[in-house]
Amino acid sequence: MAVSRFLIGGVAGVLLLTGGVFLWKGQTQLAEEAVLPEAPPDPGPIPVAAAGAPKRGPAPPALPAAKEASREERRFNRYDRDRNEVVSRIEMMSTRTAAFRKLDKDGNNLLTFEEWAGATGERFAGADKDKSGGLSRAEFATTALKRAVVAKCKC
Template sequence: MQRVLIGGVAALLMVLAGLLFWQTAANQESVIPAPPPPVMISDALPEAAANAPAFGPAPPTPPEAPKASREEVRFNRYDRNRDELVSRLEMMGSRTKAFKALDSDGNNLLTFEEWAAATGQRFAGADRNKDQLLTRKEFAQTRPKLAAKPGCRC
């Protein structure tokens, strides 16, 4: 019992000493050293002459890359290895029927010319009034036809 009492008194004394130390540190002003004075540069910046132009020459404009046509963007989407040819593997296995329809010479390589010719025919077929413009209604005709879904899940 005597040990517990001595331990409690010792803990109380340690807490009291900590509080006194904390209060003493809080009441003291902390001295923050003043920052060093700024270094003055002896050389001033040069001044422009009175007749100097306000602005210099414009920077050169970067060359603009030619914008790819919509068909080239679509073609490049399939041309994975960028060899300017779309192979059957690049066209995806599920699209072999569409690939065969586009590959007019049957060499299992689709050139951009073959791609553009097929797309041009598709555009011409959708342009009913032959004005070289597709209206919303005409454009809807270019969408691939969806296969009919079965009526029941037999």
């Protein structure tokens, strides 16, 4: 049994070595047969402008002015990720995934009532400054989402 395994291993090794030699020889033969393309002909001397020739040509034609995109067009373009001029449900909801992940405490991609209520309760408790159990107009105003400050110039 041990002798037959030894013989099989030896035969397999010799076959692998022979195959490697054939591959090596074939690659060197292909490399020798490869012919490099000829170099392009010499174009000759580079022409030089005369002494009194103008330095530049005429000005290129003016490009048409791009119209300023409206606020709704910019908003639409933010959602249209694949630029097919149609906003799909997946594209529309993709901006909400970060907020969903914050609410999904156990990370199972399912939002239970407890997870939702816990986050909402924390937000309510944070807004109820006088701990009265209700939100006054001033306290309720603090629950609005803060908009990001946009710079007036694009520096």
